[in-house]
Amino acid sequence: MPTPAIRCATAEDAPPLAAFAARVFPLGCPVTDPSDLESHIASELSPERFRALIEDPNLLVLLAESSQSIVAYTIAARRSPHPAIPATPGELRKLYLDPAHHGTGLADALLHCALSTLNAEIPRPLWLSVFSGNPRAIAFYKKWGFEVIGEQIFLVGTDPQKDFLMRRPASAELIAQY
Numbered sequence: 001m002p003t004p005a006i007r008c009a010t011a012e013d014a015p016p017l018a019a020f021a022a023r024v025f026p027l028g029c030p031v032t033d034p035s036d037l038e039s040h041i042a043s044e045l046s047p048e049r050f051r052a053l054i055e056d057p058n059l060l061v062l063l064a065e066s067s068q069s070i071v072a073y074t075i076a077a078r079r080s081p082h083p084a085i086p087a088t089p090g091e092l093r094k095l096y097l098d099p100a101h102h103g104t105g106l107a108d109a110l111l112h113c114a115l116s117t118l119n120a121e122i123p124r125p126l127w128l129s130v131f132s133g134n135p136r137a138i139a140f141y142k143k144w145g146f147e148v149i150g151e152q153i154f155l156v157g158t159d160p161q162k163d164f165l166m167r168r169p170a171s172a173e174l175i176a177q178y
Contacts, residue, residue, distance in 0.1 A: 004064040004071050004106055006113050013070075014051040017063060020070040021045040024096045028131055029156055036157025059093075060117055064101075064110055072097040072106055076114045078121065084150055085127045085167055090118045092128040095137075107140060115144075123170035129154060129163040141166050 009017060022041045029037060043049070054061045058079055064072040073096060080091030092114065097107055118124065129152060130137050138148075146166040154163045 002066050004066040004101070006062055006064045006110055009050075009054045009061040009063050009073070011051050011054055013063060014054060015047040016070055017050045017054075017061075017073060018045055018047040020073065020098075021050070021094075021096065024098060027099065028096075028134055028137075029161070032156050032159050032161070036159040039157035040155075060114060062110060062114055064097075064106055066101075071101050072110055074110050074114050076118055076126075078118060080127070082127050082165075084165060085125060087125055089125040089127050089167075092126055102136075111144060119170070125167060125170050127165065127167045129165055132162045132164050138164065138166075144168065 022045050025041065025045060026032070026037050050061075053059055053075060058077055060074075060076045060078065062074050062076075063070050073094065075093040077091040077093060079088050080093075081088060082091070092111075095107065095111060097110075101107075115126070118126070126146075128141065128146065130141060131154070132138075132151070145168040147168070148164045149167045150165040152163050152165050153160045155161070
């Protein structure tokens with residue numbers, strides 16, 4: 001398997017990125033009602049929504065490609081206030097991989113690239129929200145220095161799902177490990 005290339009997404013990437021997201025998002029919600037998944041995908045993972053995200057100057061949208069196909073992406077916010085996080089933190093909003101790339105180091109490379117870019121501007125604490133029923137993702141984020149500090153509800157369609165709220169301090173050392 002060739003090593004995927006990581007780059008910033010462009011507006012032209014919005015349709016294939018939306019198609020990739022629509023394919024992988026349901027894998028993280030195996031017990032969610034299909035109508036709720038369809039509703040979420042239509043409103044949050046459309047090409048128009050991805051185009052707006054890519055064009056937002058507060059956001060960093062990175063994708064990984066292998067053989068000209070998207071195999072992973074991440075979205076990070078430079079500034080994303082949250083009442084449970086002091087200062088003006090950044091936020092890791094999304095990090096999804098094609099399951100064929102789990103365990104290959106691609107998630108580490110993608111997260112390293114995102115965090116290096118955000119922290120090059122100014123070191124800042126970061127937060128994220130992760131589905132409480134996804135132990136693989138939780139363990140991955142803990143490896144990167146994130147700690148569970150609370151819970152919040154994430155709506156998938158009309159289905160309220162419990163997410164863990166995780167935070168990591170501003171730290172160049174944690175990024176340099178990878």
